Amino acid sequence: MDLLERVQRRAMKMTRGLEHLSYEDRMRELGLFSLEKTRLQRHLTAAFQYLTGIYKKAGEGLFTRTWSDRTRGNGFKVKEGRFRSDIGKKFFTVRVVRHWNRLPREVVGAHSLEMSMSRLDGTLSNLV
Structure with a gap:
């Protein structure tokens, strides 16, 4: 846990x-996310922007996309890159891929950033 947390x-x-409430219950009562979930929300939002082409030049080659209707959950999966050292595990793409692939189809298949954000908020609030 870092200083800000x-x-x-x-x-x-x-x-x-x-x-009288626990930390998690206080956060839920106030309608807030923990800092960890807020960071995850920002990372997933940036990933959506890269994958939909909002950040065209900056996002080239960040993710390897795969599309399949045969998978459970969302059919719009992304792949992690391979790294030789542990430093690679801290890269943005590696941190995001695991969470992205577990998101429901309605979040990753949204047609706009606003729609994706509102659906992502709902998904993350269920995890709090």
Whole structure:
């Protein structure tokens, strides 16, 4: 847990009327995501923008896309690259691919960024 997460947890403890609730329940009551889920939301949003061509030049070659109707969940899968060292595991594409491939079809198949964001919020809020 990083410093910012510890500060957020401490601030949540000072919220009046919610002292009896756990950290996760306080966040849910206030309609907030943890910092980890907020980071994941931003990464998945950026991945959507790369994959749909909003970031054309910057996103060239970031992901290997595969499309199949035979897979469960969403049919729009992306593949991770291969890296020789552990440093590769910290790259944006590697962090995002695992989560992207588990998203429901309605999130990854959205026609606009706004629609994808609202569906992603709903999906992530179920995980809180």
